[in-house]
Amino acid sequence: MRSRRDGAARIVVTGIGLVAPVGIGRETVWSRLLEGKDGISEVESFDASRHAAQRGGEVKHFDPSPWFRRLNPELVGRATQLAICAARQAVDDAGVLDASVEPERIGVAMGTTSGEPGRVEDFDDRYLAGELDQVGGEFVGGYPCHVIAANLAEEFDFAGPNIMIPAACAAGNYAMGYALDALRDGRSDIMLAGGADAFSRITYTGFARLGAIAPEVCQPFDKNRQGMMPGEGSAVLVLERLEDAVARGSEIYAEVGGYGLSCDAHHMTAAHPEGDGAARAMRQALEHAEADAEEVSYISAHGTGTPTNDRLETKAVRQVFGSRADRVPISSIKSMIGHTMGAASAIESAVCSLAVREGRIPPTIHFEEADPECDLDCVPNEAREIPVAVAMNNAYAFGGNNASVIFRRFEG
Amino acid sequence: MRRSSSGALKDEVIVNSTQTNGPEERVVVTGFGTICSWGEDVDQLWRHLCAGDPAYGPSSSLAEQAGDALSLQAHLQTHSAAEVSFDPRARFLGRNIRPVDRTGRLAIIAAENALESSRWTEELRGEHLVGLSLGTLFGSVQTISAFDRRGLEAGPKYVKPLDFANTVINAAAGQTAIWHGLRGTNSTVAGGSPAALQAIGQARDLLRAGRADAMLAGGAEELCFESFYGFQQAGHLATGEDPQALPFDARGTGLVLAEGAALLALETESRARERGIDARAVILGHGSAFDPSRGRKEPSAVRAVDRAVRSALADARVEPGEIDVVFAGSAGRPAADRAEALGLQSVFAERNGSGPVPVTAVKACLGESFGASGAFQTLALVLAIEHGQVPATRGLEQLPDDLVAPSLDFRRQLLDLRPRVGLVTSMGLDGNAVALVVGAPDRPVGAP
Structure with a gap:
């Protein structure tokens, strides 16, 4: 790459x-x-x-x-x-x-x-x-x-x-x-x-x-x-x-660091049970962006809200981030706008670009009770102000297509 | 045993080849697979193309497919199309093909043949990341439309979840990945006739970037009542008692639709060498451009073709004078064919004494298979490189006067010529122009 x-x-x-x-x-x-x-x-x-x-x-x-x-x-x-x-x-x-x-x-x-x-x-x-x-x-x-x-x-x-x-x-x-x-x-x-x-x-x-x-x-x-x-x-x-x-003196929101793509080759509508494909896409994106998992300070989740997706996505994030997973905020704006399908990861790319520039993270709303199988910090209900050096945007699709993109705070 | 046809210059190529894995590494074709109305045998496809046979004729199942034969039959002005027939039960013996729709089945068959031809065995696919980039026009419009109609007629509870999975436009690529265990990058490129060329270009770039160990690239398109009828109503279909596809010909009246799938197996030259498999061709470059008038203003359309070709030549570091043959995308729509021909004229006016470049349009035989057609054109060029022959444009008789140019030789007869470098071009219905440069494997790197 x-x-x-x-x-x-x-x-x-x-x-x-x-x-x-x-x-x-x-x-x-x-x-x-x-x-x-x-x-x-x-x-x-x-x-x-x-x-x-x-x-x-x-x-x-x-x-x-x-x-x-x-x-x-x-x-x-x-x-x-x-x-x-x-x-x-x-x-x-x-x-x-x-x-x-x-x-x-x-x-x-x-x-x-x-x-x-x-x-x-x-x-x-x-x-x-x-x-x-x-x-x-x-x-x-x-x-x-x-x-x-x-x-x-x-x-x-x-x-x-x-x-x-x-x-x-x-x-x-x-x-x-x-x-x-x-x-x-x-x-x-x-x-x-x-x-x-x-x-x-x-x-x-x-x-x-x-x-x-x-x-x-x-x-x-x-x-x-x-x-x-x-x-x-x-x-x-x-x-x-x-x-x-x-x-040309443009205002810069963020730098696009890199991206990763993978395919589960497992099931049309269900993700791989261990989140393997999702993890491969995240790793490839980090490698392409020359970013370390330790640098990532925000993950925009695929986070559809289905019982299976959120559980498997949690597994995949843990696979890639290890103990760092406990310290990375990961939120799903789908709690507010729903799943906008092919637009979703584009909207979330915009959100990541704004998050790295402004140091603000949108919340996952309607969060009431923690799920031990989704034990990540999902930024419950309230936006958060926190410097975001590197944001990762994850998306998973029918056909087992996985794609992750890395956005970096632009620092000249 | 290694094939010997790649010639004596092979060792020189390997010595000269640039660094492994990087923006400059050559990406080679190590196999291909297809299914069309002539079946799955590539040799047979080539014999028919050289003989100038039409792949199309009266279709038997256009209306039947929609499940309401009599009333729908009456809506069709013609049944001429290139239809694939195969018995799914026999073809997919012992495996459950029911969850896969027609587009997906065509893609799965072409992929099986391409994997076999390039010797990516099941075992190797377990160890390596083989990916797929698939061109399409509609996905399966039949699947989508039938799903919607069932939901309306019977009620939303009676639609089938399996059908829903196939309504997404990348369903065929996903199903093919699942069927064959293709865990590399999986992509679908939409755009009609130039889509497979974009998919092949994308696969070339992904391989150079090291994002997959090998890629299948090409396209698939099904024939169904819904799309056929839609094209008829839009006035795109060839007319007359016995509709013919007549690229570049003043008598052209429109498209003859076709279904099928074609995929090339691509990998880096160093990996092919490592695996001990011969390169059959090299993807040297690709380029694309858009005509914002979408074909309504001829100069703008011509410029888009010109720019796409020049961009592909620049990517390939090939001069117009080095192109030995053009496999054009023209399919019998006079305005679009003119734009493509004039775009080629504009590029090849700069041949510097290399003589006219032979131009052929295989859609005269094959018909228009949209998402698959660019892959069929590219496959035909690879076969021309292997067999040392260039098929004629079937039926070409009346070339309009203003398309006659000293730089272009529109082929009306088969030509004995082994191209060293060829060009594939396609202009879509919506303004997309795409070009691909493909070389013989024994053409020395950087050769003039």
């Missing part, structure tokens, strides 16, 4: 855009996460009356139009709407459009779980209504998930490398890793990296059938946790080489 030791370029985060069930905009989302605000509400985007659980992390009162300049927001799917909202913020935040960088040197790497499921849901509604004749070009034109990355590039006229990585719930971290390599290899000068997913009846139905959805609240690491909470949202980060960021 090319790391700083080998003379590889240092890569930094210079822009952040966020849209999540707790709010819209970087500052709004960040402050509400620190307040411990619960963004979970009754599902309104489809009829959930036939489901036992009926709550989720929807982005309510979302008007996409202010974020769009070129594309027509009504002609794109909701995941694209969320992604362009986040991307517009990030691009403005980093001053990308004023940066006199050729559009051909600006690339896009995005992750997702479901792409634009609304398009296939429309198809299915027509199929069942006997109205297949009304299916037009919008189905194959708007459904394939790569349209999210393509729509971003078209909206901003970015003509550099463009990739969509649908690595399910670890996809945001895959996109961070891809962007890091693209910048280090000189394939582009600026990368937009992130993830987006829209609330979907398909995803909700699936998790409901697995019995995985919590009825009321999402309580990661709590002894009485009852499951995950489907959500939606997007985060986009602007990444660039340190020398370029310094040259």
